[in-house]
Structure formats: structure tokens, C-alpha cells
Amino acid sequence: MKQLLILLLCLLPISVFSQKTLDDLLSQYNTRSVPYISVEELRMLQKNEDVIILDTREEEEFTVSHIASAKYIGFNTFSTEEVSSKIADKDTPIIVYCSLGIRSEEIAEKLKKAGYNNIKNLYGGIFEWKNKGYPVLNTSGKETDSIHTFSKVWSKWLKEGVSVNSIKKNN
Structure with missing residues (x-):
């Protein structure tokens, strides 16, 4: 009996802390009250349509890097x-993003309450954007590999690029 208990205690951390998928993570934190848009869909929209992209991360994160043409609106x-x-026209297509798509859903909900009705949340946020090989820009408008990862916990979701946790000069 004691050996079984020890075995269960050894296996518990594996099941509790095992790697989740991005979909599992987003399902844990989001309600899907705002439809997602994939990074591939946003990339196509950037080329073909007028769309407003809003970065809902903190200013420190935005200054490290952001998606081209994104406007900083912050979270806190x-x-x-x-x-x-x-943005006077409430029908304007708006895409919100953050690191992974969790904070941006909260901001999108606030925009919906304010009357905006054409909002989508970028699935996987800027991490997924960079993971798929799409460019991000620093404050000088130059392409960079640096991504502010918000925290060590969230940084594991960035598979491509350079994880930054504080403002550093981007070359």
C-alpha cells in the first residue's frame, strides 16, 4: 500500500503540470465571447483589407516589439x-492581441460593451504570430526577433524569437 501511495505521489506532478496545448490554455482562461482570428487570416487581411490592429499589452511589451501597424492601447x-x-465607426474591423490572447479577450469584451461589433481576438497573440515566422517591429520600425514574454510562466509558449522580460535596446 505504501509503495502504491509513493507511486501515485510521483505521478501526480506529471499529470498536474504536463504540457498543455495552446487550445487547452486558452480554453482555461477565455470564454470565447469574442471570435478568434488565426495569425494566417490576419496576415491575409493586412495585405488585402483595411483593418485596425490594437495591441492590448503593456507599453513595456509594445516597445520591445509589435505587429506592423498595431496601435498601442494597453491593458491596465x-x-x-x-x-x-x-475609431468613430463601430463597424470598423478590429483585431486585438496580447501575448497569447487572454488579456486581449478582456479588452475586446470592453470594446463590445462600448458598441463595437466587428472585433476578433488574435488566437495565440503575438507569440503565435512570431512562432509562425511573421515579422514584428521594434519602436524604430525595424524588424526584430525580440518578444516581451510578460513572465517566465508565459515565456514557454514562445517557440521562435528571443524572449525579453525587460526593455532592451533592439537593433
């Missing part, structure tokens, strides 16, 4: 009034 300091002053 987010203001629907500020967005409304810049």
Missing part, C-alpha cells in the same frame, strides 16, 4: 473613451 490603462475618440 485601457480606456474605451480613448479608443472611441480614435
Whole structure:
């Protein structure tokens, strides 16, 4: 009996802390109240349509790198009034993103409550964007491999690029 208990205690960390898929992670934190858009779909939209891309990460994260043409709106300091002053048409196609798509869903919900009705959340966020090999830009507008990973816990989801946890000069 004691050996069985020891075996169970040894196996418990494996089952509790085993690697989840991105879909499992997003299902754990998101309600899917806002439809997702894949990085491939966004890449095509960037080439063919006018779409507004909003970065819902913190300014420190945005300054390390962001998706081309993304506008910083933040998370902790987010203001629907500020967005409304810049985007008057509530039918405008808007894509929100963060590191993985968790914080951006919360911001998208606030935008929906403010009357915006054409919002999508980037599935996997900037991490998935970079993991698929799409470019990100630093504050100088130059392509970079650096991605602010928000925390060590979330950094495991960035498979491509250079993980940055504080502002560093991007060359």
C-alpha cells in the first residue's frame, strides 16, 4: 500500500503540470465571447483589407516589439473613451492581441460593451504570430526577433524569437 501511495505521489506532478496545448490554455482562461482570428487570416487581411490592429499589452511589451501597424492601447490603462475618440465607426474591423490572447479577450469584451461589433481576438497573440515566422517591429520600425514574454510562466509558449522580460535596446 505504501509503495502504491509513493507511486501515485510521483505521478501526480506529471499529470498536474504536463504540457498543455495552446487550445487547452486558452480554453482555461477565455470564454470565447469574442471570435478568434488565426495569425494566417490576419496576415491575409493586412495585405488585402483595411483593418485596425490594437495591441492590448503593456507599453513595456509594445516597445520591445509589435505587429506592423498595431496601435498601442494597453491593458491596465485601457480606456474605451480613448479608443472611441480614435475609431468613430463601430463597424470598423478590429483585431486585438496580447501575448497569447487572454488579456486581449478582456479588452475586446470592453470594446463590445462600448458598441463595437466587428472585433476578433488574435488566437495565440503575438507569440503565435512570431512562432509562425511573421515579422514584428521594434519602436524604430525595424524588424526584430525580440518578444516581451510578460513572465517566465508565459515565456514557454514562445517557440521562435528571443524572449525579453525587460526593455532592451533592439537593433
